[in-house]
Amino acid sequence: MILKLIVLALYFAVLLGIGFFASKRVSNISDYYVGGKKLGYWIAALSARSTGESGWLLIGVTGMGAMMGVSALWIVVGEVIGVWLSWQYMARKFKRMTDEYGSITIPDFLVSHFKSTTHTIRIVAATALSLFVVIYVSAQIDITGKTFESFLGLDYYTGIAIGFGIVVMYIFSGGFLAVAWSDFFQGSLMFVGLLLLPVVAYFSLSGDVSIIEGLRSIDPWLLDIWGPGGLTLINFVAVLGLLSIGIGFMGSPQVYVRFIAIKNEAEIEKGKWVALFYTLLTDTSAVAIGILGRYMLTEAGENPEMILGNAAENVLALVLGQVMPTLIIGIYIAAVLSAVMSTVDSLLVVASSAVTRDFYQQILHPGIDEKKLMGLSKKVTLILAILALGVALAVSVLSPTRTVFWFVIFGWSGIAATFCPVIILSIFWNDYTEKGAIATMVTGFLCIPFFKFVVPNISTLEAYINKLDVMLPSVLLAMLAGWATSTFLKN
Numbered sequence: 053m054i055l056k057l058i059v060l061a062l063y064f065a066v067l068l069g070i071g072f073f074a075s076k077r078v079s080n081i082s083d084y085y086v087g088g089k090k091l092g093y094w095i096a097a098l099s100a101r102s103t104g105e106s107g108w109l110l111i112g113v114t115g116m117g118a119m120m121g122v123s124a125l126w127i128v129v130g131e132v133i134g135v136w137l138s139w140q141y142m143a144r145k146f147k148r149m150t151d152e153y154g155s156i157t158i159p160d161f162l163v164s165h166f167k168s169t170t171h172t173i174r175i176v177a178a179t180a181l182s183l184f185v186v187i188y189v190s191a192q193i194d195i196t197g198k199t200f201e202s203f204l205g206l207d208y209y210t211g212i213a214i215g216f217g218i219v220v221m222y223i224f225s226g227g228f229l230a231v232a233w234s235d236f237f238q239g240s241l242m243f244v245g246l247l248l249l250p251v252v253a254y255f256s257l258s259g260d261v262s263i264i265e266g267l268r269s270i271d272p273w274l275l276d277i278w279g280p281g282g283l284t285l286i287n288f289v290a291v292l293g294l295l296s297i298g299i300g301f302m303g304s305p306q307v308y309v310r311f312i313a314i315k316n317e318a319e320i321e322k323g324k325w326v327a328l329f330y331t332l333l334t335d336t337s338a339v340a341i342g343i344l345g346r347y348m349l350t351e352a353g354e355n356p357e358m359i360l361g362n363a364a365e366n367v368l369a370l371v372l373g374q375v376m377p378t379l380i381i382g383i384y385i386a387a388v389l390s391a392v393m394s395t396v397d398s399l400l401v402v403a404s405s406a407v408t409r410d411f412y413q414q415i416l417h418p419g420i421d422e423k424k425l426m427g428l429s430k431k432v433t434l435i436l437a438i439l440a441l442g443v444a445l446a447v448s449v450l451s452p453t454r455t456v457f458w459f460v461i462f463g464w465s466g467i468a469a470t471f472c473p474v475i476i477l478s479i480f481w482n483d484y485t486e487k488g489a490i491a492t493m494v495t496g497f498l499c500i501p502f503f504k505f506v507v508p509n510i511s512t513l514e515a516y517i518n519k520l521d522v523m524l525p526s527v528l529l530a531m532l533a534g535w536a537t538s539t540f541l542k543n
Contacts, residue, residue, distance in 0.1 A: 056204060059382030063389070064218050066237065089151075091313045093323035095236045100310040100323075101135075101330045102239030103398040104301055108464075109338050110242070110388045111195055115364035117342020121267065121274030123287075124342065126294040128335040134298025135331045139324035142302060144317045145479050156312060157402075158305040158471060159410040165478050166486035171415050173490055178406040180470040180497045181305055185403035186436060188463030190443035192396045196389065197448070202369040203385045212444065215389060220400075220437050232313065235398065238387075243330060245387035246337040249371065253344045256375045266347050274346065289519045296524035300468035303475030305406075306398040345371040396437075404433040462504060462522070469496035469526035477534050488538030496530030 091099070116124040146161075153164035159177040166173065193212055200211025257263065264275065273280040278287045301307055314320060345367035368388070372381050408429045413420050420428075474492045477484045503522040508514045517525075 055378045056382035056385060059379065060386060060389075063386040089313055090315055091232055091310065091319075092315060093319040094326060095232050096310045096314040096319065097323035097326035098239035098243075098330065099232045099235035099398075100307050101327050101334075102235045102242060103310075103395050104135075104304070104307050105242070105334065105395075108191075108195070109334065110246070110368055111198065111365050113335065113338040114342040114345070114368045115366075117339035118346040118364040118367040119342075120279060121271070121343055121346070122277055122339075123279040123291075124294075124339045125277070125336070126291050127297060128332065128339060130295035130298035131301070131335055132298070132328065132332050133295070134301035135327050136324075137298075138302045138307070139320065139327055142476070142479055143311045143320045143324070146308060146475070147311050147314065147317055147320060149479070150312045157405045157409055158308065158475075159406060160414075161312075162474065162478070162489060163414075166489060168486055173486055173493075174410050174414060176490055176493050177471075178410040180493060181406045181467070182403050182436065184463055184466035184470065184497075184500075185306075185399045186440045186443060187466060189396050189399050189403075189437070189440035190447065191463050192392045192399075193441055193444040194448065195392050197444075198365065199385065199388045199392070202366050203372075203381065203388070208448070209445075212441070215392065216437065216441055220434060232310075239330070241383075241387045243334055245384050246334045246341070249368075249376075249384070250337050250340040250344055253341070253348065253371055253375050257344075257348065263344070263347055266351060267343070270346065270350050274343070286515060286519055289516050292524060293520040296521070296527070297464075299472055299523055299527055300464050302468075303472035304464075304467050305471055306395070306402050306467070308471075308475065309398075309402055341371060342367050348374060400433050400436055403436050404429045407432045407436070462500070465521070465523040465526065466497070466500045468523060469500055469530055471496075473527055473530040473534060477531065481538075483538060484534065485538040485541075487541050488534040488536075491537035492530045492534030495533035496526055499526035499529050 113124070113127060116127065149155075149165065150161050153161060155161040155164055158181070159174045162168070162173050162177055168174070193216060196215035197208040197212040200206040200214065201208045204211075254263075267274045276282055278284070279290065281287060311320065314323065342364070349367070349370055368384075372384050376384070408425055412428065413425055470493050473496055474489050477492065478489065500522050503517060503525055507517045
């Protein structure tokens with residue numbers, strides 16, 4: 053226990069050091085929100101990927117691998133496709149447009165792109181972003197508590213308090229620059245940890261029975277890419293749901309602010325390959341950890357309930373306990389916290405920029421001094437973080453059977469359904485109008501709770517919606533609303 057705590061103390065010290073040094077590079081609001089638009093491709097790519105993955109990769113996806121077997125690889129396929137489409141076809145155009153407009157936030161971009169003369173589109177974008185960020189951050193706070201509980205045996209609420217305090221401190225210091233630099237460090241830690249563990253776990257296994265035969269004896273459907281029952285309609289719908297996770301990389305503000313912040317378009321081309329290989333290797337490794345864990349723990353005689361259902365999220369901790377020494381386990385705890393914090397810090401900076409710049413400065417006080425605006429941003433960051441903490445605590449009490457994977461996906465889907473369709477249409481469709489953009493965001497925003505809480509109550513659709521989840525139908529309806537409004541309500 054002492055060694056683990058020492059490793060964590062060193063990890064937190066690095067983060068706070070990054071925040072301190074980043075604070076020396078912040079002199080204006082552009083530095084605070086987008087790092088002065090000077091990010092290199094390594095930092096931009098790893099920062100975007102670590103932010104996009106979050107704690108769900110190490111806790112959620114490993115758990116899905118343990119429960120689903122090889123069919124969880126559809127998550128990898130969806131994410132790789134989403135990352136490739138984003139960096140290959142959208143990033144350069146988006147960078148060019150935001151530089152032309154002088155945008156430093158997503159609402160900035162939308163207002164400039166549509167030459168808006170009202171504040172409607174800015175208010176809609178900033179409101180939606182703030183709300184879903186609080187939900188998404190609360191999911192990451194939940195992961196923090198579970199990490200301390202699973203790996204260190206500490207109280208869930210103690211873990212939340214420690215992680216929450218550290219991330220707020222270093223965001224306060226250096227804003228986006230601290231976030232980008234710390235995400236690079238944390239993304240590197242995640243990368244090494246995820247690639248190393250399945251290799252060590254594989255070579256730790258011994259015996260006459262192969263892993264494939266062992267998995268087949270546990271459950272033959274673990275080796276079917278379509279899942280239990282093979283290629284059926286319900287499984288096809290489930291695959292579509294897993295593939296659609298990748299849509300979130302095609303316009304989510306916490307990811308796309310990296311394209312605003314990167315130096316130039318040439319850096320995007322180089323960053324594309326870093327982002328693609330990072331996604332492919334880390335996601336595949338996470339699924340492999342889950343599958344190997346299912347085999348190892350079953351062979352070791354563990355109670356199946358320890359690695360199925362909600363408990364599947366413990367598979368990473370259980371595998372580490374079997375194959376790694378205490379010191380290395382401490383590093384993995386830091387890797388899990390890295391995944392969480394790299395998302396929390398990005399989201400809080402993006403959301404605080406929406407509130408302070410897009411509400412307060414652009415609408416209420418256009419002439420506010422930049423130093424005062426940065427000070428206000430820090431206060432707003434703290435308020436949003438406290439709200440997210442409150443949501444996480446409330447959910448922990450009201451829904452003790454929740455899983456990290458689907459809790460995170462709800463927040464991720466809300467941000468994606470609101471912003472990805474509007475970013476995609478803005479980049480590629482010249483006839484897209486401001487009214488269409490507003491209709492897109494409002495529809496995407498409302499569809500998330502509708503498909504999550506209303507549609508499943510329709511008994512004939514419940515099974516399919518539960519498998520498909522909320523992202524894909526919400527995004528499609530949002531794009532349809534944008535097309536229809538732009539086409540039929542041009543004036």
